[in-house]
Amino acid sequence: MKKIFFAVVLGFWFMNVFAQGTVDLKLSKPKLYPFGIKSIDPSMPVLVDIDHDGDLDLFGLKANIGIGGGKIYFRENTGTDSKPVFAKPVINPFGLKSKDLATPVFVDIDNDGDLDMFGLKDLSKLGIRENVKGGRIYFRENVGTPSKPEFAEPVMAPFGIKTKDLDTPVFVDIDNDGDLDLFGLKAASGEGGRVYFMENIGTKSKPQFAKPVIAPFGIKTKDLSAPTLVDIDHDGDLDLFGVKSLFSGGGRVYFMENTGSRTKPEFAAPVYKPFGIKYKCASAPVFVDIDNDGDLDMFGFEATFGGGIFYYRENKAK
Ligand SMILES: [Ca+2]
Ligand SMILES: [Ca+2]
Ligand SMILES: [Ca+2]
Numbered sequence: 347m348k349k350i351f352f353a354v355v356l357g358f359w360f361m362n363v364f365a366q367g368t369v370d371l372k373l374s375k376p377k378l379y380p381f382g383i384k385s386i387d388p389s390m391p392v393l394v395d396i397d398h399d400g401d402l403d404l405f406g407l408k409a410n411i412g413i414g415g416g417k418i419y420f421r422e423n424t425g426t427d428s429k430p431v432f433a434k435p436v437i438n439p440f441g442l443k444s445k446d447l448a449t450p451v452f453v454d455i456d457n458d459g460d461l462d463m464f465g466l467k468d469l470s471k472l473g474i475r476e477n478v479k480g481g482r483i484y485f486r487e488n489v490g491t492p493s494k495p496e497f498a499e500p501v502m503a504p505f506g507i508k509t510k511d512l513d514t515p516v517f518v519d520i521d522n523d524g525d526l527d528l529f530g531l532k533a534a535s536g537e538g539g540r541v542y543f544m545e546n547i548g549t550k551s552k553p554q555f556a557k558p559v560i561a562p563f564g565i566k567t568k569d570l571s572a573p574t575l576v577d578i579d580h581d582g583d584l585d586l587f588g589v590k591s592l593f594s595g596g597g598r599v600y601f602m603e604n605t606g607s608r609t610k611p612e613f614a615a616p617v618y619k620p621f622g623i624k625y626k627c628a629s630a631p632v633f634v635d636i637d638n639d640g641d642l643d644m645f646g647f648e649a650t651f652g653g654g655i656f657y658y659r660e661n662k663a664k
């Protein structure tokens with residue numbers, strides 16, 4: 347009996363040690379124009395392996411200075427999974443011809459093995475930036491193959507997503523039930539927008555989203571971009587990075603640790619300048635392992651006239 351009790355206590359101790367997790371962020375100083383990415387974009391570029399060859403390719407949005415919306419561009423990673431090299435930009439790649447307000451996102455929303463696309467359509471008539479206050483989310487299904495994407499015609503307000511947004515949404519399985527849920531940024535008056543959440547109440551292959559919940563899980567700030575959800579402390583649940591609008595060009599990065607569970611998220615109060623991330627950032631930071639050394643590197647976005655400049659902070663933890 348004593349032995350069993352001891353084993354149970356030991357088990358709990360181990361569970362606790364693992365549940366606490368560790369953050370292995372040793373970020374180098376920001377480097378502007380990393381990997382030859384020199385453009386000024388109205389929205390942070392996206393790194394995703396669109397052609398399933400094991401390295402991260404880049405999608406961005408070409409700024410139309412003073413005018414709302416931009417054209418999607420693509421730069422294939424022609425380097426290796428540890429040494430990225432980006433090819434020259436291709437405008438309107440894969441037939442993605444649109445005037446958008448934010449970089450597209452690519453996720454396998456219907457669980458058929460290929461990356462589908464969501465964009466944010468600029469609906470302003472005049473095309474003057476001052477008149478732009480949010481766009482409409484659209485969807486294009488990947489009807490090609492995992493290595494050769496081809497996109498179907500755009501569908502507006504897909505899967506019940508009818509909000510007017512300031513950013514393309516983020517899809518993560520926040521409740522670990524196998525389907526992708528949605529975090530977005532709803533347009534609001536003044537600078538920045540409100541984070542909202544839509545639970546996927548459909549299935550893995552047939553998404554359907556519940557009504558939006560504004561300021562979900564205690565996320566009450568006015569933000570400059572949709573949040574980033576990533577398991578930064580490696581304890582199995584998704585933690586949150588956001589960027590609070592400062593009304594002075596750029597924003598302040600905040601962090602909310604997921605102190606709930608894999609199935610029931612609960613976020614701790616926001617912490618500003620987390621893990622030494624104190625530089626102004628106009629978008630929630632992106633964490634990807636760009637050099638394939640086993641830790642998450644950071645990309646940020648420095649606000650500048652007409653958009654922002656991508657910067658890179660290598661994680662030197664490993
Ligand atoms: Ca690739
Ligand atoms: Ca798919
Ligand atoms: Ca889910």
Ligand SMILES: [Ca+2]
Nearest residue numbers: 577581583585
């Ligand atoms: Ca976590």
